[in-house]
Amino acid sequence: MNAKQKYLFDLNGYLHLKSVLAETELCSAQEAIDRLLEMPSDKLPPGIVRGSGNGDTSFSNGFSADKSLESLTWHPSTRPIISELTGGKPRFGRGSLVVNQHHNQRITSLHCAREGQGWQTRRYAVKDGHIHCNDFICFFYFTDVNPGDGGIVVLPGSHKSEFERPKIFPHPQSLTEPDGIFFQNLEDLNHPLHPALVNVTPQAGDVVILSELTVHGVLIWKPTNRDRRFLILRYKTQYFSDDRGRKHPFPEEVWERLSPETQELSETVSYGHTKSIISPDLGQ
Numbered sequence: 001m002n003a004k005q006k007y008l009f010d011l012n013g014y015l016h017l018k019s020v021l022a023e024t025e026l027c028s029a030q031e032a033i034d035r036l037l038e039m040p041s042d043k044l045p046p047g048i049v050r051g052s053g054n055g056d057t058s059f060s061n062g063f064s065a066d067k068s069l070e071s072l073t074w075h076p077s078t079r080p081i082i083s084e085l086t087g088g089k090p091r092f093g094r095g096s097l098v099v100n101q102h103h104n105q106r107i108t109s110l111h112c113a114r115e116g117q118g119w120q121t122r123r124y125a126v127k128d129g130h131i132h133c134n135d136f137i138c139f140f141y142f143t144d145v146n147p148g149d150g151g152i153v154v155l156p157g158s159h160k161s162e163f164e165r166p167k168i169f170p171h172p173q174s175l176t177e178p179d180g181i182f183f184q185n186l187e188d189l190n191h192p193l194h195p196a197l198v199n200v201t202p203q204a205g206d207v208v209i210l211s212e213l214t215v216h217g218v219l220i221w222k223p224t225n226r227d228r229r230f231l232i233l234r235y236k237t238q239y240f241s242d243d244r245g246r247k248h249p250f251p252e253e254v255w256e257r258l259s260p261e262t263q264e265l266s267e268t269v270s271y272g273h274t275k276s277i278i279s280p281d282l283g284q
């Protein structure tokens with residue numbers, strides 16, 4: 001993780017890395033996603049489940065559909081950042097593929113890990129020049145998001161907030177409430193974005209890294225002729241397990257086809273252990 005990345009992640013609570021995928025990596029991943037979309041649900045690789053309940057098409061464990069996608073879990077562009085944020089003790093915990101389409105009118109309102117149950121377990125701190133962040137997401141993008149399209153919005157700097165965000169209820173009256181700070185009517189396609197919020201607009205081949213403590217939400221996808229395709233890869237520290245004592249978080253049929261490197265990255269192990277995938281040049 002270089003000095004610029006460290007500065008921006010600490011300042012904003014997220015990072016937008018541009019053009020991190022090589023042309024061949026991007027093409028292979030895009031083709032794998034096309035193949036997955038064409039497959040009937042009962043012919044998907046074992047352990048991958050197609051969901052379409054909210055209008056999007058999503059694939060749980062979609063990262064394991066093809067090696068071009070699985071390899072993104074420990075990609076040279078994100079590896080030093082994942083290592084830095086976890087103090088060299090990373091664990092990959094979940095990887096879904098999402099195809100976000102216009103006809104999904106479901107919105108994801110603003111939220112963050114501080115506001116849910118288990119807030120005590122999420123940490124962001126800086127010590128001795130190193131950032132510690134024990135719950136974050138790497139989003140790999142396979143299609144372009146342009147300004148005005150919709151997609152993810154973030155409240156920069158909110159990962160360090162010492163106060164809970166005032167509760168806002170998504171009804172029209174909230175717009176005039178004095179505590180409507182940072183309120184965003186995500187349901188209204190034409191509601192202007194609150195000036196404190198940033199709509200992140202990654203291009204195909206970009207990565208967005210987001211602390212779960214950073215307030216974020218999703219705007220309705222406006223284009224009717226294009227969709228938004230991305231992989232959600234979730235990371236925690238290796239000793240932060242929410243898998244009820246299991247060694248790894250995946251169904252056995254998924255686990256069996258993962259490479260040894262991905263398996264090790266996904267294992268829950270003790271604080272004192274150093275995984276063999278961790279390079280000694282941590283933080284570079």
Ligand SMILES: [Fe+2]
Pocket residue numbers: 111216
């Ligand atoms: Fe979220």
